[in-house]
Amino acid sequence: MTPDYYLILAAVLFTIGAVGVLVRRNAIVVFMCVELMLNAANLTLVTFARINGSLDGQIMAFFVMVVAAAEVVIGLAIIMSIFRSRRSASVDDANLLKY
Amino acid sequence: MNDIQLPAIDYAALLPMLIVFGAACVGILVEAFAPRGWRFVIQVSLTIGGLVAGLVAIIVNRDLEITTIGGAVTVDGPGLFLQGAIIILGIVSLGLIAERRLERGGPFVAEAAHAANSDGDKRQEREPGATEVFPLTLFAIAGMMLFCVSGDLLTMFVALEVFSLPLYLLCGLARRRRLISQEAALKYFLLGAFASAFFLYGVALLYGYAGTVSLTGIREGVLQSEQSGILLAAGLALLAIGLLFKAAAVPFHVWTPDVYQGAPTPVTALMAACTKAAAFGGLLRVFNVAFETTAWDWQPVLATVAILTMVVGSILAVAQTDIKRLLAYSSVANAGYLLVGVVSLNGAVGSSLFYLIAYGFSVLGAFAMVTLVRDSEGEATHLSRWAGLGKGSPLFSALFTFLMLGFAGIPLTSGFTSKFALFSSAWDSDQSVLVIVGVLSSVVLAFPYLKVVVLLWLNPPGEETPTVSVPSMLTRAVIFAGVAVTFVLGVAPSFLLDIVADAGPFLAK
Numbered sequence: 001m002t003p004d005y006y007l008i009l010a011a012v013l014f015t016i017g018a019v020g021v022l023v024r025r026n027a028i029v030v031f032m033c034v035e036l037m038l039n040a041a042n043l044t045l046v047t048f049a050r051i052n053g054s055l056d057g058q059i060m061a062f063f064v065m066v067v068a069a070a071e072v073v074i075g076l077a078i079i080m081s082i083f084r085s086r087r088s089a090s091v092d093d094a095n096l097l098k099y
Numbered sequence: 100m101n102d103i104q105l106p107a108i109d110y111a112a113l114l115p116m117l118i119v120f121g122a123a124c125v126g127i128l129v130e131a132f133a134p135r136g137w138r139f140v141i142q143v144s145l146t147i148g149g150l151v152a153g154l155v156a157i158i159v160n161r162d163l164e165i166t167t168i169g170g171a172v173t174v175d176g177p178g179l180f181l182q183g184a185i186i187i188l189g190i191v192s193l194g195l196i197a198e199r200r201l202e203r204g205g206p207f208v209a210e211a212a213h214a215a216n217s218d219g220d221k222r223q224e225r226e227p228g229a230t231e232v233f234p235l236t237l238f239a240i241a242g243m244m245l246f247c248v249s250g251d252l253l254t255m256f257v258a259l260e261v262f263s264l265p266l267y268l269l270c271g272l273a274r275r276r277r278l279i280s281q282e283a284a285l286k287y288f289l290l291g292a293f294a295s296a297f298f299l300y301g302v303a304l305l306y307g308y309a310g311t312v313s314l315t316g317i318r319e320g321v322l323q324s325e326q327s328g329i330l331l332a333a334g335l336a337l338l339a340i341g342l343l344f345k346a347a348a349v350p351f352h353v354w355t356p357d358v359y360q361g362a363p364t365p366v367t368a369l370m371a372a373c374t375k376a377a378a379f380g381g382l383l384r385v386f387n388v389a390f391e392t393t394a395w396d397w398q399p400v401l402a403t404v405a406i407l408t409m410v411v412g413s414i415l416a417v418a419q420t421d422i423k424r425l426l427a428y429s430s431v432a433n434a435g436y437l438l439v440g441v442v443s444l445n446g447a448v449g450s451s452l453f454y455l456i457a458y459g460f461s462v463l464g465a466f467a468m469v470t471l472v473r474d475s476e477g478e479a480t481h482l483s484r485w486a487g488l489g490k491g492s493p494l495f496s497a498l499f500t501f502l503m504l505g506f507a508g509i510p511l512t513s514g515f516t517s518k519f520a521l522f523s524s525a526w527d528s529d530q531s532v533l534v535i536v537g538v539l540s541s542v543v544l545a546f547p548y549l550k551v552v553v554l555l556w557l558n559p560p561g562e563e564t565p566t567v568s569v570p571s572m573l574t575r576a577v578i579f580a581g582v583a584v585t586f587v588l589g590v591a592p593s594f595l596l597d598i599v600a601d602a603g604p605f606l607a608k
Contacts, residue, residue, distance in 0.1 A: 027285060037296035037300065045303045045306060048306050048307035052307075052310045055103060056306070056312070057303075059103070060302075067256070067257060071292060074288065075267075075289075079285065081211060081271065081284075082282065084217075085217075085278055086278070091289070094286070096278060
């Protein structure tokens with residue numbers, strides 16, 4: 001089976017994530033879409049590692065996972081604190097800063 | 100498939116970053132073990148000590164040119180200069196972060212875990228601010244240092260996150276107006292994570308194209324790869340989105356005014372000076388090392404982005420009514436001028452580095468002065484409140500006027516010499532259109548600055564003119580450094596121009 005299908009799958013996942021960030025309103029869901037984009041990049045890295053016959057891409061995927069985990073910690077902390085202050089995690093409600 | 104080998108590590112080349120990362124880790128331990136009353140003193144001395152030690156290590160390394168840990172880190176002249184610039188600007192902005200006289204307990208909240216406006220939040224109003232901000236600042240600065248010397252795109256991605264994550268948190272830790280501060284943190288975080296996902300997907304595509312993510316490997320891969328050119332173009336575009344977001348270039352600038360306004364002003368100052376230096380350090384390295392040979396393909400696109408950034412930044416700055424938002428749009432416009440330096444490639448590396456230092460000091464001084472104008476609610480940042488401050492506080496207004504004239508690019512200030520150096524080297528690199536747009540937009544941009552000056556001196560004071568608080572030595576030192584460097588680089592820029600000329604080009608082997 002040709003590895004190209006994995007690249008297409010990754011591109012589709014990345015697009016779903018990017019569109020999700022733009023259209024969804026809940027901060028947690030927006031954040032999940034970002035994670036989807038990161039994992040699409042991971043799938044691309046691993047597939048290209050297979051195509052190129054080198055281990056680099058697979059090792060990079062591990063680095064990305066660690067970074068994504070750190071990002072979850074920071075992100076959930078920020079979303080939690082804003083939810084406790086406002087009783088809402090909607091990105092539309094956070095509208096004090098404009099113009 | 101090969102086995103994984105441990106690459107050779109040159110610890111001397113990594114020493115500046117190891118020192119700062121080490122000091123940050125020790126700072127975390129201090130938070131855990133030192134008694135509460137002592138933490139502030141210990142953290143401030145540890146942070147300043149760590150940064151100064153890092154700076155000394157950079158000065159010792161100054162002639163080093165080496166690629167180490169399997170190509171992950173490339174230490175070269177511009178890289179070391181940027182590291183030094185980030186550390187020096189970081190030390191200066193630390194004066195604002197550690198300031199405790201302007202506001203009881205400092206500019207940061209005591210316990211961020213309390214919900215804003217809850218009972219616990221009201222109880223903690225008089226408690227001293229959290230000292231976690233110091234290790235967070237150190238992590239951010241160390242990440243920026245790594246970002247400027249990363250030799251491959253994976254290291255660059257990790258460094259990008261290492262310096263972004265602490266900044267997201269710092270944005271949300273303001274003592275006053277906590278809802279706005281948390282909103283700024285949320286916006287910065289969501290958009291920043293979105294942009295770094297683009298960056299990472301770009302890295303993945305470039306890996307597929309060149310078979311490696313090292314910058315020099317991509318440079319060679321461009322010449323001999325058998326993969327489709329679409330991978331290269333798409334990878335480069337996505338990578339550039341991630342970098343241009345951090346640099347606050349139009350159309351990826353929308354976060355800038357909100358985050359600059361909502362974040363605690365010392366953090367805004369840190370972002371405006373250090374993050375800008377790091378982001379452009381990364382941009383300069385990526386485009387000069389990895390993509391110089393494909394310059395014909397991307398230069399028109401990046402030039403368009405530069406023109407958009409200069410024009411949109413300077414025009415929107417005119418319409419602002421809040422001093423922090425005004426400085427934010429001015430920082431967008433300045434990102435445009437620096438992009439002119441990026442488009443001009445090797446010819447303008449030195450003058451871009453000079454510009455980063457000059458702009459960094461001026462903007463630190465300006466934000467330091469913004470922290471002084473206060474009423475009972477905290478900082479009064481709305482421009483209408485600044486009317487007539489010149490009557491009651493002539494020294495403050497005179498210094499702020501000088502900084503504004505510096506931003507506007509009046510001769511005898513660093514704003515003039517840095518713009519002159521940047522535009523003349525861009526002109527020599529045949530970017531005449533960009534230079535003309537740049538000069539025109541800086542004329543437009545002078546208007547909002549002069550508007551502030553007129554407001555300070557000529558407008559009658561309002562009914563509730565805020566007072567200009569008397570700061571401690573720390574903020575005074577920051578203001579002095581900002582004003583002094585703005586003046587010295589305007590009058591005698593040659594010594595710094597010599598240093599950036601000695602730094603030479605990026606190491607592309």
